[in-house]
Amino acid sequence: MKYSIIFPTYDRVKTLEKCIEHNINKAGIPRSLFEVIWIDDGSKEVDLVEKVMSKVNPEIIVKKQYNEGTIKTKNLGMYLAKGDYLLIIDTDFILTENWLKEIDVYLSKLYIDVILLSDHFRDKWEGINFKVADLSLAQLTSNIVSGAFLISREVLETVGFLDKAFGFYGLNDADWTFRLRRAKYEPYYLGNVYAKHLGVRGESGDNRDKKEKSLKENAALLRKRIKGDLIYYNPTLNACQNMIMDLEIKENLKRRKDE
Numbered sequence: 001m002k003y004s005i006i007f008p009t010y011d012r013v014k015t016l017e018k019c020i021e022h023n024i025n026k027a028g029i030p031r032s033l034f035e036v037i038w039i040d041d042g043s044k045e046v047d048l049v050e051k052v053m054s055k056v057n058p059e060i061i062v063k064k065q066y067n068e069g070t071i072k073t074k075n076l077g078m079y080l081a082k083g084d085y086l087l088i089i090d091t092d093f094i095l096t097e098n099w100l101k102e103i104d105v106y107l108s109k110l111y112i113d114v115i116l117l118s119d120h121f122r123d124k125w126e127g128i129n130f131k132v133a134d135l136s137l138a139q140l141t142s143n144i145v146s147g148a149f150l151i152s153r154e155v156l157e158t159v160g161f162l163d164k165a166f167g168f169y170g171l172n173d174a175d176w177t178f179r180l181r182r183a184k185y186e187p188y189y190l191g192n193v194y195a196k197h198l199g200v201r202g203e204s205g206d207n208r209d210k211k212e213k214s215l216k217e218n219a220a221l222l223r224k225r226i227k228g229d230l231i232y233y234n235p236t237l238n239a240c241q242n243m244i245m246d247l248e249i250k251e252n253l254k255r256r257k258d259e
Contacts, residue, residue: 003034003100004083007058007091008073009049010041015092015198017052022094024056028101035059039077042067069168069214075161086156090147093118093195102193103150106135113155114180114187117148117195135191148195149187159183168214171222178225 005027007020024036038058042065043049050063060080064073074088085107089095095117096102106112159179166172180187 001033001035001082002084002104004037004077004081004086005034005100006037006039006074006077006081006086006088007053008039008041008070008077008088009043009053009091010067010073011043011045011049012091013045013048013052016049017055019089019091019094019198020052020056023089023099026095026097026099028098029104033104034100035082037077037080038062039073039080040064041069041073069210071162071164071166071168071172075164078156078161084153085150086153087117087150088148089117089195092198093148094198095148095195096193099193099195102190106190106193109135112188113152113185115150115193116187116189117150117193119194119196147197155180155185159185165221166214166218168210171215171218174222175225 005024009016027034036056036058037060038053040046040049040053040063046063053061062076062080077088078086087100099117103115106115159176162172163175166175177187
């Protein structure tokens, strides 16, 4: 199996159907090249979520009884994945048409271990990307946006899963980014492939409160670990101070298939 597409869900029924059907139907490659993994994190509306997810017929389904948070949910999806490349896509992101076909073209020509798909930083790199082997690339040395990204299995085996020390939610993506950088992995944006965020900030009520509390608790842990390094985590969450590194473009890949 070449690709594993992991969809972590917790309600969001209003955006779920649009995102799931589009992202699978517009992937642009045969279903035989990818598996779909659905991990539901104890949705209150699990019957409605299941009705939507059944339309794409996931190969792996886990419906958790209790809401444990994004870290354990995404880790479980990655643990169960069989693909050489793992994609985690939150259900409030819509990717460009033929997105996986385009990614497949890149990976057939270049070694890229980490691909960022979220559009959070797109306005900062659009138009200043560079080309390698006639493919358009841009590099941010700062961030993994955990809402939509691809990693190779090598990355997972080397860097490990999201750290459960961060608990229910938040800043685990920044910690993971720090570990990626320390392991010398370079994350890239592809010139014409990105995931548009629909602007869903998160659930309301008890779940939102748990997320905000978890973010505040994790801020001190992250600052202690990175010891002054600046790492982006998420511009839409205001519970902690944003930590953003400057954009930097490099004109070479860490590894090239022709070397």
